[in-house]
Amino acid sequence: MSELLKVTHLHKEFGKNVVLKDINLTVKKGEVVVIIGPSGCGKSTFLRCLNGLEELQDGVITVDGLPVEANKREITKLRQKIGMVFQSYELFPHMSVLDNIILAPLKVQRRNKEEAVREATELLDKVGLLDKKDYFPRQLSGGQKQRVAIVRALLMHPDILLFDEVTAALDPEMVHEVLETMLALARSGSTMLIVTHEMAFAKAVADRIVFIDKGEIVEETTDVADFFKEPSTPRAKKFLSTFTYE
Amino acid sequence: MLDLGIDVLFKGTNFLRLLQGLWVSIEISLISVVISILLGMIVGVLMTMNNPILHVALKVYLEIVRIMPQMVLLFIVYFGTTRVFGLDLSAEASAIIVFCFWGTAEMGDLVRGSIKSISKVQFESAYALGMDKVQTYWYVISPQTFRRLVPLSINLITRMIKTTSLVMMIGIVEVLKVSQQIIEANRKISPNAAFGVFAVVFLLYFMVCWPISRLSNYLEKRWV
Ligand SMILES: Nc1ncnc2c1ncn2[C@@H]1O[C@H](COP(=O)(O)OP(=O)(O)OP(=O)(O)O)[C@@H](O)[C@H]1O
Ligand SMILES: [Mg+2]
Numbered sequence: 115m116s117e118l119l120k121v122t123h124l125h126k127e128f129g130k131n132v133v134l135k136d137i138n139l140t141v142k143k144g145e146v147v148v149i150i151g152p153s154g155c156g157k158s159t160f161l162r163c164l165n166g167l168e169e170l171q172d173g174v175i176t177v178d179g180l181p182v183e184a185n186k187r188e189i190t191k192l193r194q195k196i197g198m199v200f201q202s203y204e205l206f207p208h209m210s211v212l213d214n215i216i217l218a219p220l221k222v223q224r225r226n227k228e229e230a231v232r233e234a235t236e237l238l239d240k241v242g243l244l245d246k247k248d249y250f251p252r253q254l255s256g257g258q259k260q261r262v263a264i265v266r267a268l269l270m271h272p273d274i275l276l277f278d279e280v281t282a283a284l285d286p287e288m289v290h291e292v293l294e295t296m297l298a299l300a301r302s303g304s305t306m307l308i309v310t311h312e313m314a315f316a317k318a319v320a321d322r323i324v325f326i327d328k329g330e331i332v333e334e335t336t337d338v339a340d341f342f343k344e345p346s347t348p349r350a351k352k353f354l355s356t357f358t359y360e
Numbered sequence: 361m362l363d364l365g366i367d368v369l370f371k372g373t374n375f376l377r378l379l380q381g382l383w384v385s386i387e388i389s390l391i392s393v394v395i396s397i398l399l400g401m402i403v404g405v406l407m408t409m410n411n412p413i414l415h416v417a418l419k420v421y422l423e424i425v426r427i428m429p430q431m432v433l434l435f436i437v438y439f440g441t442t443r444v445f446g447l448d449l450s451a452e453a454s455a456i457i458v459f460c461f462w463g464t465a466e467m468g469d470l471v472r473g474s475i476k477s478i479s480k481v482q483f484e485s486a487y488a489l490g491m492d493k494v495q496t497y498w499y500v501i502s503p504q505t506f507r508r509l510v511p512l513s514i515n516l517i518t519r520m521i522k523t524t525s526l527v528m529m530i531g532i533v534e535v536l537k538v539s540q541q542i543i544e545a546n547r548k549i550s551p552n553a554a555f556g557v558f559a560v561v562f563l564l565y566f567m568v569c570w571p572i573s574r575l576s577n578y579l580e581k582r583w584v
Pocket of ligand 2: 159
């Protein structure tokens with residue numbers, strides 16, 4: 115399989131605070147990589163670097179062979195290849211669900227409106243939100259907003275999807291519907307990079323687990339089941355133990 | 361029957377003159393609001409920039425506007441400038457200058473507030489979808505700023521219309537001045553005119569300001 119995303123020697127700091135140290139990661143087409151790690155270890159910053167929302171101090175990121183560089187004009191082209199869904203579901207509040215979804219396809223990719231609307235309709239139907247297409251974001255629940263945000267990212271036909279704790283701000287009963295949507299995407303062959311604190315979901319969806327602690331990749335494995343049973347590093351072991359209550 | 365003294369309004373062109381006076385108030389407010397909105401947008405955007413000198417200068421400007429009574433400003437501009445700089449400013453021009461000085465500060469603050477109140481994630485969501493800066497401001501940020509601004513600036517219009525009652529102090533014949541003139545002229549024959557005429561002036565103000573403030577309420581509910 116071909117390499118879609120390649121990160122080499124990524125180094126990121128905020129002032130004197132080193133947040134990511136010498137990160138190396140390759141994601142192949144169709145692969146689902148789940149990133150886990152304690153709060154503040156740099157997961158969100160890592161994803162933000164990947165689509166050029168943060169400047170790097172060192173290292174190279176390429177998507178489909180093209181370098182990701184914040185503040186370069188080409189970055190807008192690259193971002194179309196990278197779909198991102200944030201923790202705080204930020205739909206555009208002044209636009210209906212449908213308009214939120216088709217805005218970028220129409221204005222950025224200059225697609226045909228009829229065709230974009232047709233595809234948006236299909237996707238909304240798939241996530242069970244077709245009846246909400248003319249609603250405004252404030253009329254939706256958190257889980258519904260998050261699914262719309264996912265559809266909005268999908269309609270750009272990105273090569274890779276980044277998810278940053280998309281269920282963290284949701285009420286427990288809404289987490290499920292969003293995770294189902296992501297699981298379906300993963301099964302349909304999408305390339306995904308997921309940051310999550312839902313360990314059961316991570317286990318179910320991941321082809322590979324990346325464990326980050328204090329800005330470093332501490333453990334990385336494709337033996338997902340084994341990792342959750344018996345991680346090989348003490349730091350991962352300690353982290354996973356925080357999820358079991360006795 | 362109770363003599364309210366309204367009858368004086370039906371004498372000659374009295375009522376027409378009152379309406380003309382009202383129009384003077386509205387005209388001064390409208391011109392001032394339009395200029396204030398335009399200048400206020402510039403000031404508001406300048407205030408969101410992190411330039412320390414600009415920041416201090418604009419802070420001082422806002423404070424002056426807040427502290428100084430509009431009447432004092434009117435006197436300074438109308439009587440003061442004529443003497444000191446030998447400028448021959450008409451009363452209307454002076455009034456508009458003072459109202460713009462005030463309105464620009466208020467609008468500037470409102471514009472700054474609306475831009476600041478839009479979360480960083482709105483910008484980033486747009487960037488993440490591949491939009492450039494111009495597209496982001498055009499499709500995502502400005503419409504939200506604008507929606508927040510419209511009800512607030514409508515509000516400013518009503519406050520300006522009310523405050524125009526001050527401009528008679530520099531000799532502009534607006535609605536309140538006209539009513540005073542009518543009352544004066546009829547003091548002998550209709551001593552109760554003060555009540556009736558001012559009551560009508562009250563109604564006129566109400567008829568102008570009430571729909572405007574309803575509109576602003578409506579837009580606020582619809583858009584926020
Ligand atoms: N804009 C910023 N300026 C300065 N420091 C920042 C900034 N953003 C993040 N940091 C710091 O970088 C570190 C990593 O933050 P990050 O948000 O990437 O962690 P995270 O792994 O996503 O945590 P969480 O699980 O809580 O979301 C933290 O120490 C944080 O304080
Ligand atoms: Mg995070």
